[in-house]
Amino acid sequence: MSRKFAAEIFGTFWLVFGGCGSAVISAAFPEAGIGLLGVSLAFGLTVVTAAYAVGHISGGHFNPAVTIGLWAGGRFPTREILPYIVAQVIGGIFAAYILLSIASGNPDFDLVKNGLAVNGFGEASPGGFSMMAGLITETLLTAIFLIVILGATDKRSAAGFAPLAIGLALTLIHLISIPVTNTSVNPARSLGPALVVGGVALQQLWLFWLAPIVGAVAGSTIYRFVFADNPSNTVSASS
Template sequence: MKALIAEFIGTFWLVLGGCGSAVLSAAFPESGIGLLGVSLAFGLSVLTMAHAVGPLSGGHFNPAVTVGLCVAGRFPARGVLPYVAVQVLGAVAAAAVLAVIASGKPGVDLAAGGFAANGYGAHSPGGYSLAAAALTEVVLTACFLLVILGATSRQAAPGFAPLAIGLALTLIHLISIPVTNTSVNPARSAGVALFAGDWALGQLWLFWLAPIAGGVIGAAAGRVLFDAPLAPAGAPR
């Protein structure tokens, strides 16, 4: 139960911090945070919660990470569905809080503003195609899993995994915000899509399929490259 609560809290913080920076701060040019600030917000949210609650759950905060760690032999299959369920619940709860805050300003239209939802085609920030969006999400999620598996393996320097993982997520956002608004996390995508409008829900399938496919690919490669950690990552206690 502590592991599930930790995953809920960690995913809540990730969506509130990352998407909140995009919806509340980056929307105002005078804030000055821009793409770099939003990217750092996502990375810092993972970094801080990996330190805070990671020892309880493994600090997944992402269905693609949970599935990938299972494929890599780092996480038991029986824990996948409970983890994914609480991750989605945490993301939805954070999106709901963010929606209430954003609606506190008169004239705000969450759907018109996109609400930090992920998209392709007309809903890609840079107008990128479905194929470009899919390739971006698969490759970057695969690389994210490789960083996670390498940083938590026996070969890695102890104590630095949260920093490596948080910085990797920052880099991923710097690359892919213009393409898809960056998912690499189906829970993050699902949470805000509920408030962004019909188009976001209609395109949500890609931001489940591509990150999970990328997670599986990265996990398969990591299983060959890296030793297992001293204990299974986030195994339910």
């Protein structure tokens, strides 16, 4: 269990540091020029690389919603839910504070202005989208994300390609939803930056725990009862 715990800390750290780091640097320093596509790809690449690196140890969740969704889909034991979520939260918070320490090394960086890629709705939404728009977006995209994860890791799927499918799905999710909420679909990704920034980011954090978890349970339930053959046909996300 200690190896799984460490793997989930590492994977979540890499996801938040790599994904949010690309967004923060791109926003603070436009000359970096990676834009929406680059940030979306960065989030996808973190999942692909972390899943290949340590997914064989922990299953490569790196996301409390994924852990709960896999449990709802009959893929994950109840006794390991809390340790996994604790590890993911630690990884996300650690990444946010390390990112802050690096970004603050440039005199042009402003935490209030640049915000460490926090998630938000209403005035905190990059595109000014409403709370309801954010709630629908985060719930729907997390549900689809879980369907992709469960499908890509089904034993009937091609072996060895699951991390690529999952990473590409996360890239597409970001392309769709960065303008709406700055994209969460991952409570640990939202928590770390929100704790650093505080204010509205913390006040709105509830949505970025509630919607991904509800979406993950919905997506896993759909896959389990509509698409799955039987529970023996499933494997870990690292396969």
